[in-house]
Amino acid sequence: GTAVLCKQIKPNSNQHGKYCTRKSKEIIRAPGSCLVRCSKKWKVDLMSIIPHSYAFVALKLFLVKFLYIYVYTEKEKIAIALYPYDAIHAEDLGFKKGEKHGEWWKAKSLTSRKEGFIPSNYVAEADTIETEEWFFKDIARKDAERQLLAPANKPGSYLIRESETSKGSYSLSIRDVDAQGLDVVKHYKIRSLDNGGYYISPKITFNDINSMIKHYHKQPDGLCRKLEKPCEKPKAQKPWDKDAWEISKESIKMVKKLGAGQFGEVWMAYYNNSTKVAVKTLKPGTMSVEAFLEEANLMKTLQHDRLVRLYAVVTKTEPIYIITEFMANGSLLDFLKSAAGCKVQLPKLIDFSAQIAEGMAYIEKKNYIHRDLRAANVLVSDSLLCKIADFGLARVIEDDQYTAREGAKFPIKWTAPEAINYGSFTIKSDMWSFGVLLYEIITYGKNPYPGMSNSEVMSSVQRGYRMPRPENCPTELYEIMTSCWKSKPDDRPTFDYIQSVLDDFYTATEGQYQQQP
Incomplete structure (x- = not known):
């Protein structure tokens, strides 16, 4: 969503940009239909409120003393960290899983280079189903099966997901073992009651999904088996710096050689000492830099969950480096x-x-x-x-x-x-x-x-x-x-x-x- 001003604010003659204060009750409309309100007396630079493709809430803070920003819709909301976040840039703020905030974490927009806040996909609104370890948002049935059948999970691992076929409904997916000893995933519809409760079997109903989960942890009660532990969640991928396409060799630290092929080597490496990546080095003469860059610029536009993400290149000096996401199990x-x-x-x-x-x-x-x-x-x-x-x-x-x-x-x-x-x-x-x-x-x-x-x-x-x-x-x-x-x-x-x-x-x-x- 594009950030817009709900009320015209007069420029402050002493400072660059437009500012608001609690006193004048100006409100900013931010992405995600949230209202961002400034604390009493302190000022915010509104010129830097921009949309961001990586879902950063991109607000540049003009810190006069100490600024708190609260998020409102009908009422104030508190967000909880779903994943730990290690700062990538000097202006980023790292945090631990489970931390709550009364202020936004300041970060750096990868597109605008403006100061802003932490990635929105690393947090969720407190006191909602999205903060639960067992809830997987925006996951298809097939991908739910893949997650549950991953090596980190065992029979009895489970997750709750939004139903693909019934909008507004949920499904319970459980890892089980069939008669042949093969790992399988069973799916159960979670049905809603008119009074707001939930049930899988009409024999027993629950006020909320949390109560349902606790019950089936104690006994299967008609399910294929009792629930053991939530499915392991893959960590949300750190957004790559969109401006970092042609990067310097100095920003790459080679750590471990993973293999060698006809046209070069593959290494596990770190970009800026923080992001784990794979680096393919191409033997000199393998391809012209011009032809490679032309193809690479097309390749980087292809982005899909089943394609290895192309992050960046090094072409100023040979050998050419191709920087991609790291895949732990190799080819x-x-x-x-x-x-x-x-x-x-x-x-x-x-x-x-x-x-x-x-x-x-x-x-x-x-x-x-x-x-x-x-x-x-x-x-x-x-x-x-x-x-x-x-x-x-x-x-x-x-x-x-x-x-x-x-x-x-x-x-x-x-x-x-x-x-x-x-x-x-x-x-x-x-x-x-x-x-x-x-x-x-x-x-x-x-x-x-x-x-x-x-x-x-x-x-x-x-x-x-x-x-x-x-x-x-x-x-x-x-x-x-x-x-x-x-x-x-x-x-x-x-x-x-x-x-x-x-x-x-x-x-x-x-x-x-x-x-x-």
Whole structure:
């Protein structure tokens, strides 16, 4: 929301800007339909009230003595910190989880560079459901399942979320174990009473959701199991400094080398000694700075939960640095081969596939092309969420061993025939690569076309050969793989369609919600 003045205020002749005092009862309308009122006698610089894309309430304080600012709608509200916040800039104010405030925490707007306050996504209004550890706002059913099935949670972990299908209603999601010993998530509708109470089973009703939670902590009373502990919440992502695109090498502190590839190394690092990031260093000569920057400027506009976020670049001196968000479990290929990855069961493998399809559906919608989709270019978080990396980079690589399609570095086994033969890269050639990626996932990272050289793969595929169904691969998944490998690009499905099929792979024959206990 754009900040506006509710009442015209005369400029103070002695100071720059416009000011208000409690005495004259001027009120400022701030984002989020809140009213910000100034304390008695103290003054505020109104010129710096601006909207901010990272949901900072961007107010620059002109501190005469000591200023308190209160937030009003019908009555004063107090906000509680949901996450600890470590100051990134000198003007930021760190705080601890659970702290309350009678004044705004001053911070620095990443867009305007004006002084302001802490990120709004790190706080919630006190005495509302949003401050409860078990409440997850704006989370879809599928993502609720992913959160609950993350390694940090156990059977009995639960969360309350807003219902996707019934506006204004809530759902209870609980992690459970089925008859085969597989981890599953059960969902229960929380229904409202006319008098304002709630119930899951009409046999027992509650005045509020807190009372309901306490009851089901003591006994299951018809649920699949009793509630144990709230689902672990992923920490809200710190907003990146929007002005920090071309950054200095000195602002990056390399900490740990994570790996090395054909075109450079990957490091875990810190930006400004505060924000953990991943840094990809490119070997000199890998690509021209101009071509890279042109592509990178396009890449940074692609922002989705299933795409690795591109933060910044270093291009003034070689090697080029690419700064992205850090993903704790590294590449999907390495994770699948690891001790933890080998234990991942089929439903989670299908979910990995669905997450990648979701990211590619976004790329498809944006009329973009990845060009190098494979397990090595998908990253995994500590809560086993997948994000697609390196989208678009393949287009600007200048290495002869890569650009020559028969070169040793070219990913022949993942590349569609029309892209190999004619250089025709489209979203449909990405779909071919996705089929090979499904093979990598279901085989826990095995090399596709085992025992075959690149030239053998090229000639065999040209003659109509397709990889056989891997052991333990469901027939339905293999059918998706072969649909990705249709000879005619237009006969291959869309990522939007494949995402819907994979999302419903196990739920198509099940009811959305458990029956009332």
